[in-house]
Amino acid sequence: MDTRQMKIKAAELALSYVEDGMRLGIGTGSTAEEFVRLLAEKVAGGFKVQGVPTSERTARLCVELGVPLMSLDEMPELDLTIDGADELDRRLTLIKGGGGALLREKIVAAASSRMIVIADETKLVETLGAYPLPIEINVFGGVATRISIEKAAVKLGLTGTMALRMSGDDLFMTDGGHYILDASFGRIPDAEALSRALHGIPGVVEHGLFIGLASLAVVAGEDGARVIEPSA
Numbered sequence: 001m002d003t004r005q006m007k008i009k010a011a012e013l014a015l016s017y018v019e020d021g022m023r024l025g026i027g028t029g030s031t032a033e034e035f036v037r038l039l040a041e042k043v044a045g046g047f048k049v050q051g052v053p054t055s056e057r058t059a060r061l062c063v064e065l066g067v068p069l070m071s072l073d074e075m076p077e078l079d080l081t082i083d084g085a086d087e088l089d090r091r092l093t094l095i096k097g098g099g100g101a102l103l104r105e106k107i108v109a110a111a112s113s114r115m116i117v118i119a120d121e122t123k124l125v126e127t128l129g130a131y132p133l134p135i136e137i138n139v140f141g142g143v144a145t146r147i148s149i150e151k152a153a154v155k156l157g158l159t160g161t162m163a164l165r166m167s168g169d170d171l172f173m174t175d176g177g178h179y180i181l182d183a184s185f186g187r188i189p190d191a192e193a194l195s196r197a198l199h200g201i202p203g204v205v206e207h208g209l210f211i212g213l214a215s216l217a218v219v220a221g222e223d224g225a226r227v228i229e230p231s232a
């Protein structure tokens with residue numbers, strides 16, 4: 001089974017948690033897109049959902065495939081969000097934002113009663129941090145914000161490199177009009193402490209650590225998909 005087939009298996013199992021009439025947050029990325037394709041098939045068969053997309057990219061795919069959408073302002077409380085992740089540990093703390101959608105993804109997840117994360121098993125790790133942590137920063141004062149992040153990280157014993165994300169020759173711009181710093185800090189033993197420190201820096205708009213948001217993970221490997229509940 002290749003990685004794409006694993007993503008489809010995870011998306012298939014996650015789809016079984018979606019009930020007729022649900023208000024659904026719809027994630028971003030290649031795994032979430034497999035979910036959108038499967039969901040669209042069900043919708044074509046008469047299944048009813050209202051979706052809130054977590055990015056312009058996801059919105060375009062949903063429109064193309066006929067999945068009904070609303071904005072989060074029109075439907076501010078959601079039953080379930082299904083989304084991918086770049087890394088997850090057994091507590092279901094996530095690193096997200098590889099596709100640059102972390103801000104809307106976090107807002108949508110926080111507005112949902114439940115979040116199910118879908119992933120291939122290569123993303124399940126003992127300790128987060130092999131994947132660079134995306135940090136969304138305001139365009140104004142980006143250099144100062146970067147210095148503040150470096151200082152905060154050093155205080156927590158985290159060192160490493162940070163790179164402004166590029167899109168070709170241009171700086172990558174999020175749907176919200178911000179930049180992304182990809183921070184390669186290595187192992188992140190205390191995600192809560194790093195999250196608090198980052199939220200204390202004014203130029204940081206949001207970061208890709210999702211703590212206490214995912215209620216379930218569906219992880220797929222060679223043997224198919226399995227459900228993981230958060231460990232204490």
Ligand SMILES: O=C[C@H](O)[C@H](O)[C@H](O)COP(=O)(O)O
Nearest residue numbers: 029030031097098099100101
């Ligand atoms: O910003 C993007 C999202 O957080 C994605 O859910 C994450 O990057 C995983 O994407 P993929 O399923 O393509 O690996």
